[in-house]
Amino acid sequence: MTPEEFRRHAHAMVDWMADFLDGVDQYPVRAQTRPGEIADRLPDAPPATGEAMETIFEDFKRDVMPGVTHWQHPRFFAYFPANSSPPSVLAEMLMATLGAQCMLWQTSPAATEMETKVLDWLRQMVGMPEGFTGVIQDSASSAILAAILTARERATGWGVNAEGLRAHPPLAVYTSEQTHSATEKNVKIAGLGLTSFRKIPVDGAFRLRVDALQAAIEADIAAGITPACVVASVGGTGVGAVDPLRAIGELCQRHGIFLHVDAAWAGSALVCPEHRWMFDGVELADSVVFNPHKWMLTNFDCSAHYVKDPDALIRTFSILPEFLKSREADAVIDYRDWGVPLGRRFRALKLWFVIRSYGVEGLRAIIREHVRLGGEFARWVEADPDFEIMAPPVLSLINFRFHPRSVDDEADLDRLNEALLHRINDDGRIYLTQNRVNGHYVIRMSIGQTTTEQRHVEEGWAVIRELAAAPSR
Numbered sequence: 438m439t440p441e442e443f444r445r446h447a448h449a450m451v452d453w454m455a456d457f458l459d460g461v462d463q464y465p466v467r468a469q470t471r472p473g474e475i476a477d478r479l480p481d482a483p484p485a486t487g488e489a490m491e492t493i494f495e496d497f498k499r500d501v502m503p504g505v506t507h508w509q510h511p512r513f514f515a516y517f518p519a520n521s522s523p524p525s526v527l528a529e530m531l532m533a534t535l536g537a538q539c540m541l542w543q544t545s546p547a548a549t550e551m552e553t554k555v556l557d558w559l560r561q562m563v564g565m566p567e568g569f570t571g572v573i574q575d576s577a578s579s580a581i582l583a584a585i586l587t588a589r590e591r592a593t594g595w596g597v598n599a600e601g602l603r604a605h606p607p608l609a610v611y612t613s614e615q616t617h618s619a620t621e622k623n624v625k626i627a628g629l630g631l632t633s634f635r636k637i638p639v640d641g642a643f644r645l646r647v648d649a650l651q652a653a654i655e656a657d658i659a660a661g662i663t664p665a666c667v668v669a670s671v672g673g674t675g676v677g678a679v680d681p682l683r684a685i686g687e688l689c690q691r692h693g694i695f696l697h698v699d700a701a702w703a704g705s706a707l708v709c710p711e712h713r714w715m716f717d718g719v720e721l722a723d724s725v726v727f728n729p730h731k732w733m734l735t736n737f738d739c740s741a742h743y744v745k746d747p748d749a750l751i752r753t754f755s756i757l758p759e760f761l762k763s764r765e766a767d768a769v770i771d772y773r774d775w776g777v778p779l780g781r782r783f784r785a786l787k788l789w790f791v792i793r794s795y796g797v798e799g800l801r802a803i804i805r806e807h808v809r810l811g812g813e814f815a816r817w818v819e820a821d822p823d824f825e826i827m828a829p830p831v832l833s834l835i836n837f838r839f840h841p842r843s844v845d846d847e848a849d850l851d852r853l854n855e856a857l858l859h860r861i862n863d864d865g866r867i868y869l870t871q872n873r874v875n876g877h878y879v880i881r882m883s884i885g886q887t888t889t890e891q892r893h894v895e896e897g898w899a900v901i902r903e904l905a906a907a908p909s910r
Contacts, residue, residue: 438490442490446490446491446494449494450494453494453498454526458509458523461507461509461510461511461888462510462511462512462888462893464507464510465507465865465866466506466507466510466512466513466865466866466867466868467506467507467515467862467865467868468503468504468505468506469503469863469865470503470504474503474504475500475501475503475504478500479500506868508520508521508886509521509886509887509888510868510886511886511888511889511890511893512866512867512868512889512893512896512897513867513868513886513889514867514868514869514882514883514884514897515868515869515870515881515883516870516883517674517701517702517731517732517834517883517885518702518731518732518883518884518885518886519730519731519736519737520731520732520733520734520736520885520886520887521734521735521736521737521887522734522735522736522791522794522795522887524734524787524790524791524793524794524795525734525735525736525787525790525791526736527790528786528787528789528790528791529736529787531786532782532783532784532786532787535783537782537783538780538781539772539781539782539783540771540772540773540779540780540781541771541773542769542770542771543769545783546769547783548781548783548785548786549769549770549771549772551783551785551786551789552571552572552573552772552784552785553571553770555785555788555789555792556570556571556572556573556741556743556785557571558792559571559729559741559788559792560743562707562708562792562797562800563704563705563707563708563713563716563727564707564710564713564716565716565719565725565743566719566720568720568745569725569743569744569745570743570744570745570747571741571742571743571744572742572743572744572750572772572775572776573739573740573741573742573772573784573785573788574726574740574742574776575738575740575778576728576738576740577617577619577699577701577726577727577728577740578617578619578622578623579740579742579776579777580697580699580724580726580740580742581617581619581620581623581668581697581699581726582619582623582626582627582777583724583742583750583753583754583775583776583777584666584668584695584697584723584724584726585610585620585623585624585627585629585665585666585668585697586627586753586754587695587723587724587744587749587750587753588610588665588666588694588695588697588723589608589627589629589665589666590749590752590753591665591695591749592608592663592664592665592666592695593605593608593663595752597628598753602628602629605663606661606662606663607632607633607661607662607663608629608633608662608663608664608665608666609633609634609635609653609654609657609662609663609664609665610624610629610633610634610635610665610666610667610668611635611637611650611653611654611664611666611667611668611694612634612635612636612637612645612667612668612669612670613636613637613638613639613643613644613645613669613670613673613678613680614636614637614638614639615639615643615645615670615673615674615675615676615678616636616668616670616673616699617670617673617674617699617701619699620634620668620699621634629665633662635653635657637649637650637653639678642678642829643673643675643676643678643828644678644679644680644681645669645670645678645680645681645685647681647684647685647688650667650685650688651688654688654692654694658692664692664694665694665695666694666695666696666697667685667688667689667694667695667696667697668697668698668699669682669685669696669697669698669699669722670698670699670700671698671699671700671703671704671715671716672700672701672702672703672704672706672715672831672832672834673699674702675828675836675872675873675874675881676828676829676831676834676836676872676874677702677703677828677830677831677832677834678831679703679715679831681718682698682716682717682718682719682721682722683717683718683721684718685718685721686718686719686720686721686722687718687721689721690721695723695724696721696722696723696724697722697723697724697725697726698719698722698724698725698726699726700715700716700725700726700727701726701727701728701731701740702727702728702731702732702834703715703727703831703832704725704726704727704728704741705727705728705729705731705732705733705800705804706732706804706808706832707727708733708797708800708801708804709801709804709805709808712808712832722745723744723745723746724742724743724744724745724750725742725743726740726741726742726743727740727741728740728741729741729788729791731885732804732807732885733791733800734791734795734800734803734887735787735788735791736787738784739784739787739788742775742776747775750774750775751774751775754774754775754776754777755774803887807832807833807884807885807889808832808833810833810884810889810891810894811830811832811833811834811835811882811884812830813891813894814835814882814884814894814897814898815830815835815837817898818835818837821902822842823839823840823841823842823905824837824838824839824840824905825837825838825840827874827875827877827879828874828879833883833884833885834881834882834883834884835881835882835883836872836874836879836880836881836882837879837880837882838850838854838877838878838879838880839853839854839857839880839901839905841853847877850877850878851877851878854871854878854879854880855871855878857880857901857904857905858870858871858880860904860907861880861900861901861904864900864904866896866897866900867896867897867900867901869881869882869901870883880901882897
């Protein structure tokens with residue numbers, strides 16, 4: 438493809454992209470295809486010769502788009518948001534054009550130095566104290582893995598990397614029943630085994646019970662097991678649980694346990710000072726993560742991982758073959774040593790574009806509006822005699838269920854709500870996901886897409902009520 442051909446096709450695609458962003462609400466939110474339908478549209482063998490870009494792009498629109506679930510849709514209320522924005526998309530286009538591999542300072546000095554600067558901007562924006570140093574990971578799951586591996590090494594005197602787990606006493610990792618499944622998965626990846634994993638009970642507000650954590654730690658110590666890591670949640674995935682960081686941190690400090698704070702979703706809300714109560718005690722943590730790619734208009738992937746002791750993280754991951762040595766190593770940061778992958782993208786660029794485009798006040802305004810809409814939706818549910826709130830709403834996350842006055846059996850209510858959720862998502866106008874709260878099947882509403890407005894939430898509530906009142910099919 439010549440530069441002129443590239444220019445022509447790029448202009449056509451950008452025009453399509455702008456039209457898509459302007460009209461995404463005309464699509465079904467969740468892809469309405471059956472399993473295997475998109476694969477059936479694609480040839481079984483690759484083309485022997487090159488095809489025209491016009492043909493490829495037309496096939497994209499005809500064969501690929503029907504199988505896309507639209508995460509940027511203003512009526513996407515499932516999971517957590519993965520919102521984006523035009524400035525972020527433009528930065529992503531520049532990143533792709535540059536094609537930089539940013540593993541070392543010398544392989545792209547701008548990428549390294551911008552990452553350091555922008556992560557400190559972000560630290561200031563959410564009110565984290567000085568003393569934390571940031572790095573961009575691909576996801577909060579990777580940050581949790583980095584925390585568990587660092588905790589593993591610290592608890593064994595940096596011995597496991599050299600000698601393996603068999604040379605050391607067993608370790609334990611603690612988290613609440615509400616913590617994201619990534620913690621459990623990463624315990625397995627770290628080689629600790631699920632026998633090392635402790636799920637701690639929660640209180641009536643779904644917060645980790647510090648007394649139960651203390652009892653578990655003391656029991657492990659008595660049994661010759663070394664407590665290595667606690668993963669606390671701020672805005673847990675299910676109901677948005679906020680663990681008491683200060684009490685957990687003080688307990689961890691008394692026992693020399695590594696504390697990681699997972700604030701993947703809710704951390705972005707801390708740009709608003711009124712929500713910073715959730716981070717009370719964060720200065721006691723060893724590492725913290727939150728995802729601008731969830732609720733800060735920066736498209737996936739961009740996870741902000743902060744550590745108090747960068748040397749411990751680097752010592753956990755660093756390997757220095759000859760081909761990665763550089764004369765500047767003692768004077769610069771080489772982020773290849775700050776996580777699992779060697780290769781790194783220029784992800785700081787899109788965060789830089791977003792922060793500069795919206796400013797701190799602009800980002801605050803968007804998040805405050807989402808939180809306001811979450812409160813509005815919760816009030817509508819509470820006012821309807823056939824629906825009920827199933828957990829205290831947190832920010833813009835609401836767990837509720839359909840509970841007609843004529844139905845009291847819990848098993849029947851579970852089946853009724855599961856059937857309702859399937860009807861809602863098959864309908865295509867909105868997209869929601871399920872949860873379990875105290876054993877009950879509930880419907881989960883998460884508000885946070887960039888272009889979501891009051892009318893979209895009103896439309897969502899109208900769809901829920903309409904399909905709840907419709908006869909079961």
